[in-house]
Amino acid sequence: MYSRGCLSDKQVKKPAKVVIIAQNCIFLKTKNTDMLEFLSEFIKIVLPAGLVVYGMFLVVKIFLQKEFEKRALDINIKNIDVKIKNNELVLPIRFQAYERVCLFLERIAPHNLIIRSNEPGMTAGDLQQQMLFNIREEYAHNMSQQVYMSDDAWKHVKDAMENIVSVINNSAQVVPSDSKAIDLAKVIVEVLMQLQKEPTEEALQFIKNEIRQVM
Numbered sequence: 001m002y003s004r005g006c007l008s009d010k011q012v013k014k015p016a017k018v019v020i021i022a023q024n025c026i027f028l029k030t031k032n033t034d035m036l037e038f039l040s041e042f043i044k045i046v047l048p049a050g051l052v053v054y055g056m057f058l059v060v061k062i063f064l065q066k067e068f069e070k071r072a073l074d075i076n077i078k079n080i081d082v083k084i085k086n087n088e089l090v091l092p093i094r095f096q097a098y099e100r101v102c103l104f105l106e107r108i109a110p111h112n113l114i115i116r117s118n119e120p121g122m123t124a125g126d127l128q129q130q131m132l133f134n135i136r137e138e139y140a141h142n143m144s145q146q147v148y149m150s151d152d153a154w155k156h157v158k159d160a161m162e163n164i165v166s167v168i169n170n171s172a173q174v175v176p177s178d179s180k181a182i183d184l185a186k187v188i189v190e191v192l193m194q195l196q197k198e199p200t201e202e203a204l205q206f207i208k209n210e211i212r213q214v215m
Contacts, residue, residue, distance in 0.1 A: 010040040016086045019046075019080045020066040026115045027136070030146070043136060049122045086128040088200050090148075091214070093148060093209070094149070094214060097145040097147075097148035097149060097209055098148070098149065098210070098211050100142055100145050100147075101142060101145050101149070101153075101157055102204060102207060102208075103208060104138050104139070104141075104142045104145075105157065105160060105200040105203055105204055105207075106200070106201070106204075107138055108134070108135050108138055108139075108160075108161060108164055109164075109198060109199070110164055110167060110168070110189075110192055110199070111189070111192070112129050113134060113135070113164070114127070114131070114185045114188065114189075116134060117130040117131045117134050118130075118181050118182075118185065120143075122180075123177060123178050123179065123180065123181060124172065124176065124177055124179040124180065124181055124183055125172070125177030125178065125182035126181060127174040127181035127184050127185065128168060128169070128177075128184060131171075132168060133167065135161060135164065135165060139161060149207070149210065151212050152206070153203075153206055153207055156202060156203035156207070157203050157207075158208045159202075160199050160202070160205065163199040164200070167188060167192065167199065168188065169192050170191070171184060171187040171188045171191055172184060174187050175187055196200055
């Protein structure tokens with residue numbers, strides 16, 4: 001038997017466990033405190049640095065955006081300058097082309113064509129061939145003008161020319177080729193009087209409208 005003054009093994013172990021648990025709690029508490037202090041110090045360092053980096057990013061972004069807008073504006077200004085210079089060079093040429101095509105249409109208008117083509121002693125067949133020759137010559141001389149006008153405008157010019165050729169050829173079928181040239185001229189005038197418009201009228205009007213748009 002043990003004396004009352006002596007402690008049993010279990011009684012001795014219990015205080016030891018309590019001490020160990022207390023030590024562990026103190027250690028964990030200390031460790032957690034150190035971790036929080038570390039995180040606090042880390043945030044104090046990283047957060048300002050992050051804000052500085054973000055601020056620099058915004059500054060660079062705004063700078064680059066302004067530079068891009070400035071360059072885009074410079075390019076637009078240069079394009080406008082080039083366009084203005086091109087217009088200054090091209091517009092006079094275009095107006096000259098329109099003028100020449102209008103003159104072409106006036107020259108191949110049947111009443112003008114008859115006067116220019118008719119010569120003393122000509123037969124109806126001679127007048128027909130001379131008028132067609134003059135139309136071909138005028139057209140070949142002005143073909144390059146189509147570069148300076150729209151496709152629709154040039155189509156109206158070609159349609160007018162083909163209509164005039166058709167009027168001449170159809171009229172020549174009515175008159176014997178060995179008849180006087182004046183006989184063919186009379187038939188052509190009669191055919192034109194039956195038309196609602198001169199063959200060149202629509203083309204001239206279209207070109208005038210296009211000139212107004214260019215101006």
